[in-house]
Amino acid sequence: MHWKPDPIVPRPDASGNLVPAGPSPGRMPEPAAEISAEAQASRALRLVARREHELLALSELSQELTISLDLYGVADLFLFNLMGQVGTARSALWLLSEQDRRVPVLLRSHGIDRRTAAALGSACASWLLERFDREARVVFASEAGETAQATSLLVRRESIALFAPILSRGEILGFLAIGPRIGSGAYGPVELQALQTSLGMVGVSLHNAKLYNRLLENNRQLRLANENLMELDRLKSEFLSNVNHELRTPLTVVIASLQILLEKGPEDVETGEFLRAALAEAQSLKGSLENLLDFSDVTRNRVAFQLERGDVAATLRAYFEERLPGITQGLRELTFQAAPDLPPARFDRHRLLQLIDALVDNAVKFTPEGARIEIRVSTDESDAGCRIRIDVADDGPGIPRDHMKDLFDSFSQVDGSATRRVGGMGLGLAFAHQVAHRMNGALTATSEPGAGSTFSLFLPTA
Amino acid sequence: MPDAFGISEEVRGRTVLLRVHGKLDARSAPHLLEVGSRIRTRKMNLVLDLSGVTFMASSGLGSLLSLAEEFRQSENRVRLASPSPAVDSVIHLLNLHQFLNIDASEEEAFHALEA
Numbered sequence: 191m192h193w194k195p196d197p198i199v200p201r202p203d204a205s206g207n208l209v210p211a212g213p214s215p216g217r218m219p220e221p222a223a224e225i226s227a228e229a230q231a232s233r234a235l236r237l238v239a240r241r242e243h244e245l246l247a248l249s250e251l252s253q254e255l256t257i258s259l260d261l262y263g264v265a266d267l268f269l270f271n272l273m274g275q276v277g278t279a280r281s282a283l284w285l286l287s288e289q290d291r292r293v294p295v296l297l298r299s300h301g302i303d304r305r306t307a308a309a310l311g312s313a314c315a316s317w318l319l320e321r322f323d324r325e326a327r328v329v330f331a332s333e334a335g336e337t338a339q340a341t342s343l344l345v346r347r348e349s350i351a352l353f354a355p356i357l358s359r360g361e362i363l364g365f366l367a368i369g370p371r372i373g374s375g376a377y378g379p380v381e382l383q384a385l386q387t388s389l390g391m392v393g394v395s396l397h398n399a400k401l402y403n404r405l406l407e408n409n410r411q412l413r414l415a416n417e418n419l420m421e422l423d424r425l426k427s428e429f430l431s432n433v434n435h436e437l438r439t440p441l442t443v444v445i446a447s448l449q450i451l452l453e454k455g456p457e458d459v460e461t462g463e464f465l466r467a468a469l470a471e472a473q474s475l476k477g478s479l480e481n482l483l484d485f486s487d488v489t490r491n492r493v494a495f496q497l498e499r500g501d502v503a504a505t506l507r508a509y510f511e512e513r514l515p516g517i518t519q520g521l522r523e524l525t526f527q528a529a530p531d532l533p534p535a536r537f538d539r540h541r542l543l544q545l546i547d548a549l550v551d552n553a554v555k556f557t558p559e560g561a562r563i564e565i566r567v568s569t570d571e572s573d574a575g576c577r578i579r580i581d582v583a584d585d586g587p588g589i590p591r592d593h594m595k596d597l598f599d600s601f602s603q604v605d606g607s608a609t610r611r612v613g614g615m616g617l618g619l620a621f622a623h624q625v626a627h628r629m630n631g632a633l634t635a636t637s638e639p640g641a642g643s644t645f646s647l648f649l650p651t652a
Numbered sequence: 653m654p655d656a657f658g659i660s661e662e663v664r665g666r667t668v669l670l671r672v673h674g675k676l677d678a679r680s681a682p683h684l685l686e687v688g689s690r691i692r693t694r695k696m697n698l699v700l701d702l703s704g705v706t707f708m709a710s711s712g713l714g715s716l717l718s719l720a721e722e723f724r725q726s727e728n729r730v731r732l733a734s735p736s737p738a739v740d741s742v743i744h745l746l747n748l749h750q751f752l753n754i755d756a757s758e759e760e761a762f763h764a765l766e767a
Binding site: 236239240243246247250251254257266267269270271272273274275277278279280281300301303372373374 | 677678679681682685709710711712713714715717718720721722724725742745746747748749750751
């Protein structure tokens with residue numbers, strides 16, 4: 191699929207009505223009004239200046255896109271450049287979800303409220319994708335009349351002038367919406383050509399950003415898997431050998447046997463399906479057992495905590511930079527903020543990172559694509575004295591009020607049914623709560639259904 | 653370094669005066685937008701003194717337009733004061749001087765906000 195800006199496609203005038211791009215067929219053009227040579231020269235100079243501005247903007251964009259490999263950073267770079275290039279105050283950019291290519295996820299919007307922009311993308315997606323599948327070109331907002339009335343009204347209310355596909359290697363990555371050009375008339379063939387060039391550049395950048403983030407996340411998962419293996423090995427040499435022998439050894443035999451049967455080749459397709467299902471469940475059970483072992487260690491004080499004086503902000507900044515690519519690749523935004531001049535705290539670095547990881551994993555699990563997760567570090571003054579406060583906040587659906595009192599209980603989940611959407615044993619928050627207590631700190635949660643959740647960890651200063 | 657980007661902030665009553673200097677480009681534009689948006693969420697007016705802007709890239713202009721639109725949709729107002737030649741030429745080239753409220757000086761901008 192290749193971009194096709196059709197220069198003879200009708201353009202909308204200032205009122206959004208489609209007008210022909212050239213003279214009507216069969217009619218002679220009207221004679222031009224008398225214009226002085228000076229006025230003509232001035233107009234020509236102005237046109238040249240405008241084209242120079244557009245070319246300069248494209249040159250700037252090609253350099254600016256090398257600044258960032260972060261999806262959200264690339265989106266900002268592109269939208270700001272485009273808005274300045276054409277002179278519009280409204281723009282938004284969506285990427286298509288990797289789980290469902292018909293679902294757009296808002297990356298960035300400017301001049302349009304975030305929630306409204308998300309709704310706009312959802313309302314227009316099926317119509318736009320159908321049009322882009324037929325022909326990858328600009329779709330003017332005036333063409334929204336062929337959609338449902340509510341969609342058409344939303345497009346008009348948000349003053350969108352046009353939508354355009356973002357392509358990479360022939361595939362649609364997402365799409366863009368921009369508002370009308372302020373003070374400069376409609377989008378003509380030259381503007382559309384410049385837009386096509388910009389979109390080509392940003393398509394490549396977004397594709398590269400996704401690949402890069404996926405690579406970093408894979409590396410992180412491998413590193414965590416290796417660390418987890420080392421931790422399990424250490425546990426095995428301690429006092430849980432009976433549990434290992436009674437439960438894990440037979441479970442390991444079961445998993446190995448199933449894998450061998452699958453490698454040998456099952457008798458028929460149905461048998462193969464049963465074997466794969468059994469193997470998946472056995473591996474899930476093994477993962478749950480390993481989580482239980484770690485949780486048990488912490489809650490029974492069978493593991494010593496290394497409480498040392500340290501810089502919480504520096505520790506969590508390094509963690510944030512490592513987690514960012516994977517979370518960005520999952521089309522959620524992760525941000526980090528630390529107040530300046532924070533006093534040192536006393537904490538176990540390894541356990542603090544496990545705790546924050548559990549809170550961030552919880553936020554990722556229970557928020558949809560397009561959500562924002564924030565890690566904030568500050569101080570807290572209370573009757574308990576000065577403490578370091580770490581917030582992990584999301585703008586997801588929030589926690590139902592009747593679940594708040596059991597939030598940190600072991601095996602508690604918002605949806606505890608067997609058919610729940612999110613997996614896991616519900617140990618993450620219970621584990622985090624125990625770790626906070628073992629570090630002489632505290633962990634609290636606040637949430638409003640529909641307005642997100644904030645988990646706050648308080649640590650003593652050193 | 654004259655091109656080094658910086659913003660100084662001064663509060664006068666219900667209005668914040670931001671003096672911007674240096675290059676307004678892809679690196680500095682998000683920072684300006686973030687500072688400006690925070691002022692809007694504090695429900696204050698904003699005067700942006702752009703006399704010190706030595707260069708404005710398209711992305712810098714894009715961030716100004718985005719900020720102006722955010723304020724336009726809110727109850728608070730923003731005015732641009734003393735645009736440098738680098739800023740003024742681009743604004744007039746794209747006929748944006750009607751959309752962006754521009755004043756020749758900080759005093760004129762504050763006066764316009766009081767009106």
